Amino acid sequence: MNASAHARRFLLLAALLVVLIVPGCHRAAHTVAAAPPRPTQYQVEIGRTIYKHDCQACHGDTGAGDGSNSFNLDPHPRDLGDPAFQKKKSDADLADAIRRGGSGVGLSALMPPWGHTLNDRQIDAVVVYVRSLKR
């Protein structure tokens, strides 16, 4: 076999590779971009149950910070529905504040830490539910 035949075959293979890989990459890149995990109904339900039980008294039914116990608190409980707040805090920030409480993240100690009461799965579910409270 001569050199030009080699080159031709290489070119052909390379072209084939490009044809095969490019659309593949495109699709893969697309999936990665659309990755924010969609919460399941189960997670929302767990989160809602815990929220109602442990958070509602201060943060209120809709997360507005107007629960029945809220007017005793200074500083006032955070308005969890505030879009600016929701945008500013990552899921990890929210989980951390729930886990370690206000004093753990340099805020008011009136928000207690839940890390010894709820497990990580439950805390993640509460974060999912808190996200659903965004106005």
Added chain:
Amino acid sequence: MPLRRLFALSSLAFLAVLAVSPVKNALRPYRSIQAQYKALGLARATSMKAASVYADRQIAIQQIWIPKFDNRVDRCTTCHLGVSDTVMAGAPEPFRMHVATYHTPGDFPRFGCTACHAGEGLATSKDDAHGTSPDSSAPMRPAAYMESGCGRCHQSETVDEAPTLSYGRATMAKAGCYACHAVRGHEDFRSDAPPFVSIASKTGGAWVEQWLADPKKVDPNATMPNFQLSKDDITELANYLFSLPVPPQLEQAVEQASAEPAGNSANGKVLFRESMCITCHTVDGKGNGSAPELNHIATRATRGWLIAFIRNPHAFNPKTKMPQYSFSDQDVRDLVAYFEDELRDFDAPKEILDPLRVNQTLADKGHELFKNYGCFSCHVGTERGGERFGPDLDGIGDRRASSLDFGKRTDLPHTLDAWLAAKISAPRSFADGLKMPKFSFDPEQRRAIVTALLSMSSAPVPEPYRYIPPQQASVVPAGQVGEIVDRYRCLSCHQFGSRGGDISTAPLTFEGSKVNRDWLVSYLMLPTSIRPLLPERMPIMKISKPEAEKLADAIETFYVDPSIPENPFAGRPAADADPKEGERLYTTLGCRSCHIIGSSGGYYGPPLTDTHTRLKPGWVYSYLMNPQKWRADIRCPNYGLTDTDALRLTAYLETLVAAPAAPTATAEQRSAR
């Protein structure tokens, strides 16, 4: 020549037949799905090492085999390849990582997939595996009812981390489903429906007819469903109920009471408030709602009956949850005078409480109806009382959709869950002549009940997979103390071990290790609000001093927990009992967001102003170390305190005593708060 041609053709046909299997295998959808997974993994992998895992993947059927669990073979992971792969969090189905649950991802090899999700584990094509046809013997559990899967192994009423299932089971018990339908594990269930023995002396024919037409319309707290009776049915049933003889001693008590002089309505109003009736009842919707609405109580029962009943409810209904308050005769007259003045339906016809003149022919027809509708299933104490009238529900969650009678409901998709949901919202819509009454469940309750129903399997899961949480010993005192507990129906609200109601958040199982005896005596006689935020509070039942002392002594002696130390400071260095440090902790931990000391703090938790008088130090310490140990739904978070910090806080709280100047409040003052 034709023979040779025939031979050639048959050889070709033979070859083709031989080729079918390998070709079919090569074309099976899971192969292309596995190839997609590989591509997706390579695209998502963040390191060379992670990528090599995907690159090296062979295309092959995956399976989890669990011989001990009904010989389960689950090939779901043949397509659902990413279930325990963190790279696949949020990936599109079928590759998405499994949502975090108590059992995932660690327990996949133990339970497989179909134990929770159902479906045909052996199948490797989507439709077969998911059981989408109505003939499928194992359709997958729909996502909306996913928690029914938890209920297959978890057979207790409440299942942690399965709120919908737990709510469904609780709703079924409250609605009395198990009174008509036999269900494994609920053999002893008996409805709370009252006996009829005193109905003729209690109310009038017009009221009973109104009630039978639609109980919820008369009383939103009614647990009795709507039997959708015709006008004639209603008249006949009412005649039957009024034909039942009233026991002479009850009739006499009612008659005597009705002849008593009128009470003082203003006094009755005060008494009504301090008696905390809305701990169980409601007035205009306010209150707990596990007992009847009282806004029209004087239109519901005659004055004589109300007086006689409040004096001794247990004579009228031995199973009632209502305590027998130690009211004076005058107290009860005052209460009923208040009912007649204010808690009545002013629009009701005058004759609503007039007794019905029984027509025996109609009453006999009513008796037939009574049997025909299975009223005896709930109203025990009648002929055939307590017999299960409806079909068994064991295995209802395993019914094939094709075996269900959809009858007139051509609008429904042919699935089990759609059938069940329709059955509990409109039971008689399937055919004429059906007998199941109509309940008024809201959509959330419906979904929860369908979840609970789908969890009912025909055969229980093998023993090692069954989970029933350990039952706590429930010692209910006997003798004189037992009589006191029974008279005041402590167990209607409180718990002894696993027994008792759920209205109170204070179990009595370890009450003796928790509160001081002297405090308990005064609390029993004149309870104060411990959690003022709740509508449910300990009623003032006018318990006498000797009764309160007997009860408190029994609690002090028997209802103790050995893990709660008498003196938590024993053998500890003096610094551990430093109240100053404890006070600092109280502030830095933010306890005041829920608790009041003096005049500062929230009132979500109990006020701590007088901790020393109420609580024993050993309890305070044990509680602080792990609040949820004592009741799983305690709202006070576990702060993860060190032993020393818990002791210091205890020491601080134990310094708290009510200011000596505070005079003892009278009953009126307390109830006015």
